[in-house]
Amino acid sequence: MKILPLAICLAVLAGVPLTGASASEPANMEPERQERWNQIAQYLFGDRKVEPTETLIKLDAPKRAQDAALVPITLTMPEKNEIKSVYLVIDDNPAPFAAKFTFGPAADAGSVQLRVRVDTYTNVHAVAETKDGKLFETAAFVKASGGCSAPVAASDEKAMAGMGEMRMKFREDATAGKPVEATLMIRHPNFNGMQKNPITQYFTPPRYINKMSVSSGNAKVFDLEADISLSTNPVITFSFVPNGKEPLKVVASDTKDGHWEQGFDIPAAMN
Template identity: 55%
Template sequence: MRMSHRATAALAGLLLTGLAASGAARAAAGDDVAEREARWKDLRQSLFGDRAVETAKPLVRMDLPDRANDAALVPLTMTMTDKDRIKGLYLVIDDNPAPLAAHFTFGPAADPEELKLRIRVNTYSNVHAVAETQDGALIQTTQFVKASGGCSAPMGMTDDEAMKGMGDMRLKFADPASGAASPGATDSGKPIAATLMIRHPNFTGLQMNQVSREYTPARYINRISVTYGTQNVFVMEGDISISANPVINFALRPAGKGPVTVVTQDNQGGRWERSFDVPAASH
């Protein structure tokens, strides 16, 4: 049954009130290790079933602020210490309304040594990066972050303004001449660093428009596919925990031929595609 706009707004309001109350309670007990472990145990079972999730010798190092300056734009760097073993990466923000923020699957054209992106953190929460190895093992890293209201923070503009240019994409490559952000990129076989920027509001469904005073329906990127020629670089399946206007820093192996093609999709059926030429490496 399709709900009216008013009913949808009322439901969003009730959900937001409940989330705020439960978030405040969790924040008050945010340093309770036992509570956080119990939450993760439930999430782990929901996401991975009976598969073991190891903690020894983590394969991912996370760089996150201990306390977020802006809970809607929290910078995250994930460094893979044994990149050739990793075929996928799960990013879980335990106490967000939708805890599974992103699932990356790496292809043969990826150089998965480092990923950078910006996330929303709704309350005091553990953040888990779970690496999946080529042989199917799951190995986790955990960091605790203090934040508040990242998923309900308003955009600070009208919905129309936030959606202007939605789907526009840019892809910047490190300067091969300077080697900036990609040491050794001028040498054959070295990874090529890239920064992907996508125009999209990533509405969470929990944000009140400050002009209309109504809750904006959820509209967020749920899939990004990047290919280099005929080879996959990565696929990211995402949810509302990825910040508005996503920026993703990644690297690809230079052996591919042809353009880098990015296909972005959202939960409302939006689809955008664009191809970018890769600068030739000097020898």
């Protein structure tokens, strides 16, 4: 799977404005936005056809973000047993590719929630890949500005304190033999290279989580590939089928070779 680094993104989108939309934006930007999406889809998926859908994947995003650095996104897959993986693409972010979830046998792939940075008014696309290799997409328009350059904390050192610490919260009404909803919280500044250190005023070098794996015992729940759009201190909500009494294990790594692992015991009532 091709991930769009910043330099390649700018080349892919050459000739297409990356500035934010505003009240002065032309009334009909849809042709330009469609052309931008076509270019991104061709880069990510090559000649594979990406068909629109209203049933295989649904995308819930705020029409206007309250905080452009913490935009909540929910991906829902009503026909979850047909889904192999899902992609999240933020068309007008400096690097449009945001995340890819690849589900394993322990996943309940009905929905995934996460938080992302949105840099400007943009279409957000969700693409579902079915188990037979077909691609289906849906989109939502989000009004936001400045999410990628928003400062993380009072200083880089403070932002990096406790980096890699994890917490897991299980939904309390889960019952044995049923899929369990869990929310993972991992501490990480996810510097993307566009934020300035508030003290030195120099740009902070990029360092962000780019890989994550969650397993229930020896059964994979999902693998995550991510890029610069994942929010600071990522929060991801997902569902899984417990593998007996085995703990839920999370492995995460970042672009500076940071590596963290942690196991979480599943409450007995959920086994």
